[in-house]
Amino acid sequence: MDRRVKPGENGWARGGVSGTGHIVVIGQGAAGLSAALAAAEEARARNRAVAITLIDKAPEADAGGNTRWTPSYMRMASLDRVEPSFVHDMLEATKFLGDEGYFATLAAQAPATVKWIAAHGVPFHQPVYYLAKGPPRIQPVGGGETIHRELSRTARDAGVIFRFGCAADSLIADNGAIAGVRLISGETLPADAAVLACGGFQANAAMMREHFGEGGDEVPLLAPRARFNSGDGIRMAQQLGADVSGERDGMHIEPIDPRSRNQAPVVLLYPYGIVVDRTGRRFFDEGAGLVHETWEAFSRRLHFEVPGRTAYAILDARVRTIPDWQRATRSEVPPFEAGTLDELAKLIGADADNLAATVAAYNAACTGNPQKFDATVCDGLAASSSLSPPKSNWARAILEPPFLAWPMVGAIAYTFGGLSTDTGARVLRGGVPIPGLYAAGEITGHFYGTAPNAVSVLRAFVFGRIAGREAAGFASGAPGRSAG
Numbered sequence: 175m176d177r178r179v180k181p182g183e184n185g186w187a188r189g190g191v192s193g194t195g196h197i198v199v200i201g202q203g204a205a206g207l208s209a210a211l212a213a214a215e216e217a218r219a220r221n222r223a224v225a226i227t228l229i230d231k232a233p234e235a236d237a238g239g240n241t242r243w244t245p246s247y248m249r250m251a252s253l254d255r256v257e258p259s260f261v262h263d264m265l266e267a268t269k270f271l272g273d274e275g276y277f278a279t280l281a282a283q284a285p286a287t288v289k290w291i292a293a294h295g296v297p298f299h300q301p302v303y304y305l306a307k308g309p310p311r312i313q314p315v316g317g318g319e320t321i322h323r324e325l326s327r328t329a330r331d332a333g334v335i336f337r338f339g340c341a342a343d344s345l346i347a348d349n350g351a352i353a354g355v356r357l358i359s360g361e362t363l364p365a366d367a368a369v370l371a372c373g374g375f376q377a378n379a380a381m382m383r384e385h386f387g388e389g390g391d392e393v394p395l396l397a398p399r400a401r402f403n404s405g406d407g408i409r410m411a412q413q414l415g416a417d418v419s420g421e422r423d424g425m426h427i428e429p430i431d432p433r434s435r436n437q438a439p440v441v442l443l444y445p446y447g448i449v450v451d452r453t454g455r456r457f458f459d460e461g462a463g464l465v466h467e468t469w470e471a472f473s474r475r476l477h478f479e480v481p482g483r484t485a486y487a488i489l490d491a492r493v494r495t496i497p498d499w500q501r502a503t504r505s506e507v508p509p510f511e512a513g514t515l516d517e518l519a520k521l522i523g524a525d526a527d528n529l530a531a532t533v534a535a536y537n538a539a540c541t542g543n544p545q546k547f548d549a550t551v552c553d554g555l556a557a558s559s560s561l562s563p564p565k566s567n568w569a570r571a572i573l574e575p576p577f578l579a580w581p582m583v584g585a586i587a588y589t590f591g592g593l594s595t596d597t598g599a600r601v602l603r604g605g606v607p608i609p610g611l612y613a614a615g616e617i618t619g620h621f622y623g624t625a626p627n628a629v630s631v632l633r634a635f636v637f638g639r640i641a642g643r644e645a646a647g648f649a650s651g652a653p654g655r656s657a658g
C-alpha cells in the first residue's frame with residue numbers, strides 16, 4: 175500500500191535551499207530500510223526538503239528480501255562491542271582479498287548502528303545458536319520479521335513513501351550523475367541520489383549459470399521469497415560503468431531438508447554422524463570444523479558434485495541424547511528411521527552393502543574415548559588416520575538403533591559478486607564514486623572465499639545507514655558525513 179506524504183509532513187524537512195531533493199531507495203531489506211530511515215533523519219537534521227521513496231519489486235506481503243525471513247544473527251560480542259579480532263577475522267574469511275577499510279568501518283560503526291536500530295524499536299538479545307558455539311552473536315528478538323516491521327514503521331513515520339510491486343529497471347544519468355530511476359512499468363522517478371539495496375543475483379538463472387557454470391541456475395533458494403533478488407541493481411549500475419568486486423563465483427549455501435515446507439529448513443546435525451551419497455559412500459570430513467565453518471563447502475560440493483544432488487546425514491539413537499539436539503535442524507519432517515542399517519538403506523534408496531561397509535569402516539576408526547564427545551565445540555574426538563576421508567571431530571561410532579537419516583540438498587542464501595563501493599557506500603566507476611549512486615547490503619561485493627558468519631545483516635545495517643546519510647547530504651546539496 176502506498177502512503178504518500180506531502181513536504182512538511184512527518185519527517186520531511188522544510189526549507190531546502192534549492193527546492194526539494196529526491197532520493198529513491200531500491201529494496202526493502204535491512205540495507206534499504208536503514209538507508210531510507212537514515213536519509214529521512216539526516217534531511218530533517220539538516221533542515222533540508224528531501225523526498226524519500228522506497229520501492230520494492232515484490233508485493234507488500236512478499237517484500238523484505240532475505241532480511242525478513244532470516245534469524246538475523248549478528249556477529250557482535252555484545253550490543254556495544256565487536257570482538258577485538260573482528261577486522262582480522264573478516265580479512266581471514268575473505269582470504270585477505272577483502273577491503274580492510276570496509277571492514278574497519280563496519281567494526282567501528284557497528285555499535286552505534288545497533289544502538290540506532292534498537293532505538294527504532296528493534297530489541298536485541300544474545301541468542302542460543304544452533305548447537306555449536308562460535309563467535310558471539312546478538313539477534314533481534316523475533317529475527318528479521320521484527321527488523322522488517324519496526325524499521326518499516328519508523329521509516330513511514332519519518333515520511334518515507336513506500337511503493338510495492340514497483341521494480342526498478344534502469345538508472346538515468348545526466349552528465350554521469352544520477353538523475354532518476356526508471357521502473358519496469360515505464361514510469362520515471364526523479365532522483366538526485368539513488369541507493370541500490372536490492373540484493374544479490376541468486377534468483378537470476380542466467381546470471382547464476384554465467385557465474386557458477388552448469389547447475390548454477392538450479393540451486394534452490396534458502397529463503398523462497400528471495401526470488402525477487404535477481405541482480406537488477408548490479409546490472410543497472412554496470413550499465414553506468416560501475417566497477418564490480420567480490421568473488422565472482424562465490425555464494426553462501428547451506429544444507430536443507432528438501433522434504434520440508436519450512437522457511438530455511440537447515441539440517442546441521444551432520445557433523446555428529448556421517449554423510450553418505452546415494453551410493454552409500456562418504457565424501458568429506460564431516461567434522462572438519464564447527465558447522466558454520468563447513469556447511470558452505472559441503473553444500474556447494476553437494477550441489478555441484480554429488481550425483482542426484484542429495485546426500486544423507488546418518489546418525490544413531492544417541493543423537494537424541496545430545497542436549498537440545500532439535501536446535502540443529504529446522505526441518506519439521508522427522509528423519510527416516512529404521513531398526514537396521516539395511517532397512518535404512520532401503521528407505522533412502524542407498525546401496526545397502528556400501529552403506530554397511532561405510533559404517534563398519536567408520537565405526538572401526540572411532541577409537542577415541544566417546545566420553546569426550548561434545549557437540550558444542552570441536553571436541554578433538556577424531557577417527558583414526560586409517561579412515562578416508564578423515565573425520566576430525568565428533569567421531570562416535572554409529573551403533574545404537576534406531577538408525578536415522580536426514581536427506582539434504584544445498585540451498586543458496588546469497589551471492590558474493592556485486593558492486594564495488596567505498597567506505598561511504600558510494601558506488602565506484604573506475605575507482606571513482608558515481609555522483610549520487612550508493613549501494614549497501616548483499617548487492618555489494620565484499621566477500622571472497624567463505625561468507626563470514628553472521629555479518630550480512632550487520633553490514634546491511636551499517637552501510638545502509640551510511641548510504642542514507644550520504645545520499646541525503648548529496649541530494650540536499652551538502653556534503654555527507656559517512657561516519658559517526
Ligand SMILES: Cc1cc2nc3c(=O)[nH]c(=O)nc-3n(C[C@H](O)[C@H](O)[C@H](O)COP(=O)(O)OP(=O)(O)OC[C@H]3O[C@@H](n4cnc5c(N)ncnc54)[C@H](O)[C@@H]3O)c2cc1C
Pocket residue numbers: 200201202203204205206229230231232237238239240241242243244245246247248340341342343371372373374396397400402403404405406407437438586587588614615616617627628629630631632634
Ligand atoms: C535463511 C537465511 C538465513 C540467514 N541468516 C542470516 C543470519 O543469521 N545473519 C546474517 O547476517 N545473515 C543471514 N542471512 C543473509 C542475510 O539475511 C542477507 O544477506 C541480508 O538480509 C541481505 O539484506 P539486503 O537488504 O541486502 O537484501 P534483502 O533483504 O534481500 O532485500 C532486497 C530487497 O530488494 C528487492 N528488490 C530486488 N530487486 C528489485 C528491483 N529491481 N526493484 C525494487 N526492489 C527490488 C527485493 O524484493 C527485496 O525486498 C541469511 C539468509 C537466509 C536466506
